[in-house]
Amino acid sequence: MFQPVSLKGNSPTPIDERIRKKFLILYIVIIILSLIPTSLFEFWYITLFWSETYFWIFFIALPFNVFLSIYLIQLSAILISVLFLKIIILIHNPKEGNFKRSIEDRDYYFWTLRNIVKKWPLYVTASNPFPWLKNRFTLRFYGVKIGKKTICDNSWISSEFVSIGKNVIIGMNSTILSFAIEQDNIILKKIKVDDNVLIGAKCVLLPGTIIKRNTKLSAHSYTNHNQVLEENSIYRGHPAKLKENN
Amino acid sequence: MEGEEGSKFELEVISTSGVYKTPFSLIILIQLFIGGFVLFIVNLWFINSLYYLLTGIELYSVGLKAEWYYWLLLPLNIYGNIFLFVFTVILFSGGIFRILNKISPPREGIFERGSKEWKYMHRRFWTAYFPIWLARALPLPWLDIIAYRSFGTRVGRSVVLYEGYVDPLFVEIGDFTMTSLNICIFSHLIYQDKLLIKRVKIGKACVVGPHTIIAPGTIMEDFAVLGVNSYTKINQKLEGNLIHVGTPVSITLPIQSVEESQHKAVKVKESTIFDNTSQKKTDSHLQEE
Incomplete structure (x- = not known):
């Protein structure tokens, strides 16, 4: 539906065109490596069941085979990208802070490289009928902390520097951005959402916001950089202001 | 809207969320299985002839003999399979939706978290999720309107509904209305562990601008226009033949002709x-x- 077509895409991972050109081969290698397990599985399936005695199993199990192969592609894509990501993090550890948006800046360079590695698995898992697979399953592999019983399926969440507590509801179309591009600078800062928080539809959280326990952010509002929303209260507006404090 | 709770809702102006807790993933699995089963049975005859094409052996006594033009029909078969799958899933889940409506008929009002209404609204939400996801994944723009109609939503003639979140229950959309990108039409809202359900009416030939939220209980009269990036209060009435703008809607402008x-x-x-x-x-x- 429910998810609009424009939101079906992967979570926000902007990639610099200058750096994308250098790592095009890496991107293609990730795609091909993630397709190998499924091709092996299909080969096994056909050699086992394509015979005169077992042909009926071949046809009956064909729909299951199709769905299984789709999920195999998604799982292997996630695992391979995590492997590449670990290697990249060994070379350069991700840091928070303000950086220049040029190729010489090492932090910006490796930030975009990480985004290139995450692009394909996020794209594949986004086009999946099961709503929990895009955010709650894949983002946990990339180190995003998402607590138990949270709902964040129809929202855009950055794949780094985000931690979400238990029992949180994040509404339709709301975005959580741990990065901001301002002219020639890029800002990376951690976003923290505590337990039992309710974020409404179409909210935008900018980098550095901290939402403490039991607060409610009303729909169609956004937070400033480094804003702290206090406990047990309701916030609303552009940018969010205190409305009610219990 | 009676008592203290009702007044509090009116004070608070705007909905906080549009999602129910915990997806009911089992229903999606059942829908997938039913769709796949129908697909399998309908495809048996075609596979029969395909097998004959590949090996020259007849699998079943009843079946079509393969001709050269069957290869030309193969892409049509694949595309037809996709549509068959989608239509069976839509019809089947529409049936489940009606059965759920019979078990506990949907009501308007304010309900506690964990009550019977909450549980059944949540189940209806997730039965509607998968067929509309599928309909939106296909290139035909009118398919999701058919899906909505199978759930009993009143959607008029020649309505534009390509994008956006629309609740399947308690929503009425008149003829010739146009909705833009990235909109939310909620007939429910979650507020402080309470669930509010109210009917939304959108009249004839309305225009709902991009990035807007329509809160439960709003009534748009005929020929009304909701401006870009604005949202409505609960129980707000938008007059016809006017443009409404604001967060929440507070400014009204006259519609002028181009000349x-x-x-x-x-x-x-x-x-x-x-x-x-x-x-x-x-x-x-x-x-x-």
Whole structure:
């Protein structure tokens, strides 16, 4: 539906065109490596069941085979990208802070490289009928902390520097951005959402916001950089202001 | 809207969320299985002939003999399979939706978290999720409207509903309305562990602008226009033949025809060219009109 077509895409991972050109081969290698397990599985399936005695199993199990192969592609894509990501993090550890948006800046360079590695698995898992697979399953592999019983399926969440507590509801179309591009600078800062928080539809959280326990952010509002929303209260507006404090 | 709770809702102005807790993933699995089963049975005859094409052996006594033009029909078969799958899933889940409606008929009002209404609204939400996801994944733009109609939502003739979140229950959309990108039409809202359900009515030939939220209980009269990036309060009434803008909606503007607005613009231009000194005169002249 429910998810609009424009939101079906992967979570926000902007990639610099200058750096994308250098790592095009890496991107293609990730795609091909993630397709190998499924091709092996299909080969096994056909050699086992394509015979005169077992042909009926071949046809009956064909729909299951199709769905299984789709999920195999998604799982292997996630695992391979995590492997590449670990290697990249060994070379350069991700840091928070303000950086220049040029190729010489090492932090910006490796930030975009990480985004290139995450692009394909996020794209594949986004086009999946099961709503929990895009955010709650894949983002946990990339180190995003998402607590138990949270709902964040129809929202855009950055794949780094985000931690979400238990029992949180994040509404339709709301975005959580741990990065901001301002002219020639890029800002990376951690976003923290505590337990039992309710974020409404179409909210935008900018980098550095901290939402403490039991607060409610009303729909169609956004937070400033480094804003702290206090406990047990309701916030609303552009940018969010205190409305009610219990 | 009676008692203290109702007044509090009206004070608070706007909904907080549009999602129910914990997806009911089992229903999606059942829908997938039913769709796949129907697909399998319908495809048996075609596979029969395909097997004959590949090996030259007849699998079943009843079946079509393969001809050369069957290869030309193969892509049509694949595409037909996709549509068959989608239509069976839509029909089947529409049936489940109606059964759930029979078990506990949907009501408007305010409900506690964990009550019977909450549980059944949540189940209805997730039965509607997968068929509409599928319909939106296909290139035909009218398919999701058929899906909505199978759940009992009143959607009029030639309605534009390509994008956006629309609740399947308690929503009425009139003929010829147009909704833009990235909109949310909620007939429910979650507020402080309570669930509010109220009917949303959108009249004939309305325009809902991009990035807007329509809260439960709003009534849009015929020919009303909701502006870009604005949202409505609970139980708000938008008058017809006017443009409504604001967060929440507070400003109303008249709808002008293109000729009228151009005529005014030309008049302002002429006055500025020939009468630079007397700006006030032209303003008063415009006001008189």
